[in-house]
Amino acid sequence: MLSAVGPPVTVRVPAKINLHLAVGDLRADGYHDLVTVFQALNLFDEISVVSTHTGRHVDRIGPGAPGVELLGEVTDAQRAEIPLDASNLAWRAAVALAEVAGREPDVRIGIRKSIPVAGGMAGGSADAAGTLLALTTLWRLDLGREALMEVAADVGSDVAFALHGGTALGTGRGENLVPVLSRHTFHWVVALQDHGLSTPAVFGELDRLRSTSTPESPVKRVGDVEPVLEAVASGEARSLALLLGNDLQAAAVSMDPGLRRTLRAGVAAGALAGVVSGSGPTCVFLCADGPSAVRVAAELSGAGVCRTVRVAHGPVPGARVIDGDPARPPRGPGGPPAPDPGPNMYA
Numbered sequence: 146m147l148s149a150v151g152p153p154v155t156v157r158v159p160a161k162i163n164l165h166l167a168v169g170d171l172r173a174d175g176y177h178d179l180v181t182v183f184q185a186l187n188l189f190d191e192i193s194v195v196s197t198h199t200g201r202h203v204d205r206i207g208p209g210a211p212g213v214e215l216l217g218e219v220t221d222a223q224r225a226e227i228p229l230d231a232s233n234l235a236w237r238a239a240v241a242l243a244e245v246a247g248r249e250p251d252v253r254i255g256i257r258k259s260i261p262v263a264g265g266m267a268g269g270s271a272d273a274a275g276t277l278l279a280l281t282t283l284w285r286l287d288l289g290r291e292a293l294m295e296v297a298a299d300v301g302s303d304v305a306f307a308l309h310g311g312t313a314l315g316t317g318r319g320e321n322l323v324p325v326l327s328r329h330t331f332h333w334v335v336a337l338q339d340h341g342l343s344t345p346a347v348f349g350e351l352d353r354l355r356s357t358s359t360p361e362s363p364v365k366r367v368g369d370v371e372p373v374l375e376a377v378a379s380g381e382a383r384s385l386a387l388l389l390g391n392d393l394q395a396a397a398v399s400m401d402p403g404l405r406r407t408l409r410a411g412v413a414a415g416a417l418a419g420v421v422s423g424s425g426p427t428c429v430f431l432c433a434d435g436p437s438a439v440r441v442a443a444e445l446s447g448a449g450v451c452r453t454v455r456v457a458h459g460p461v462p463g464a465r466v467i468d469g470d471p472a473r474p475p476r477g478p479g480g481p482p483a484p485d486p487g488p489n490m491y492a
């Protein structure tokens with residue numbers, strides 16, 4: 146058990162999907178320029194941080210090194226796949242923020258995981274973003290939004306979006322964000338696999354496929370992003386369904402050919418369209434409305450093409466403090482309910 150100063154600060158942070166993902170050629174720094182439309186969905190990880198430099202015992206965060214542990218029900222797969230050493234993205238975020246703040250990362254970080262690991266939904270990035278917001282609150286840092294976004298981008302290409310949430314156009318490595326007008330809710334079915342795909346390996350496979358592409362069998366590229374932005378703004382799921390596209394999908398399917406069946410099964414189950422999320426292997430299916438998503442999820446879960454399915458909607462806000470903010474009353478009996486914890490400081 147740990148010594149701690151003050152109560153933990155807890156942040157809830159959403160998963161993302163890519164409605165559109167155009168991948169440019171390999172850059173000299175090992176990255177690819179992207180044009181992407183992110184949307185945050187209501188699948189959340191929770192991050193709790195607590196100071197460790199002195200003080201009283203806190204139950205919610207137990208022992209472990211260097212400062213990260215998994216909270217709640219933890220599956221064997223999560224235990225196997227999530228590093229609890231200094232390479233954990235949440236810990237890397239803590240170290241990066243401590244450096245900017247000119248202090249030690251004298252904290253413990255608890256991660257309650259719901260976002261699939263290595264699933265193309267940016268769960269690790271979400272944990273990093275949640276840690277940045279939680280520590281900004283715990284340490285009462287007066288960092289501006291721009292400075293926090295810069296720290297986020299240094300930790301990973303998707304981290305800034307997890308802070309931002311909603312729907313956003315991402316360029317550069319994905320870290321340059323512009324909010325996209327999206328007042329309408331879209332309904333999704335998310336098909337999770339029992340394994341992950343490595344993001345760098347999927348980008349590498351796309352480079353390989355493109356280098357061996359011939360005029361007879363070209364590797365197609367997604368179209369322009371503008372129609373996607375218009376469809377998002379209109380709120381018309383049928384228009385958006387025709388425009389979902391991901392340049393990494395060919396690479397993900399090449400590495401995991403079973404995804405072809407998953408994508409077909411979702412549409413056969415009644416979805417308007419399906420697409421691999423980011424580097425995969427998670428597939429997301431856009432549905433006409435909420436009840437349709439429930440029906441598609443029920444049928445897809447019996448089709449034997451994925452580990453499990455979730456019904457989700459988006460856009461939802463980015464990282465939010467849900468507990469432990471000195472400026473808010475505590476959660477729990479007498480306090481406010483956990484969801485919808487107020488305006489996002491960083492959006």
Ligand SMILES: C[C@@](CO)(OP(=O)(O)O)[C@H](O)COP(=O)(O)OP(=O)(O)OC[C@H]1O[C@@H](n2ccc(N)nc2=O)[C@H](O)[C@@H]1O
Pocket residue numbers: 163166175176177178179181264265266267268270300301302303304317318319344345348422423424425
């Ligand atoms: C593909 C996307 C699409 O949103 O999402 P995921 O599938 O990971 O969720 C992202 O670009 C992933 O972002 P993120 O997972 O933060 O990537 P990073 O840690 O920054 O980079 C991991 C590795 O992916 C490759 N990479 C990443 C981003 C980018 N624009 N070009 C790249 O080539 C590089 O090989 C890099 O070393």
Ligand SMILES: Nc1ncnc2c1ncn2[C@@H]1O[C@H](COP(=O)(O)OP(=O)(O)O)[C@@H](O)[C@H]1O
Pocket residue numbers: 226227228232233234235256261262263264265266267268269270272273341342344423424425
């Ligand atoms: N907090 C974390 N949660 C999940 N994975 C993490 C975390 N920290 C580091 N990782 C590593 O990052 C890799 C990518 O994880 P994740 O962000 O879940 O997937 P993706 O990049 O496909 O969206 C994982 O395979 C894991 O080894």
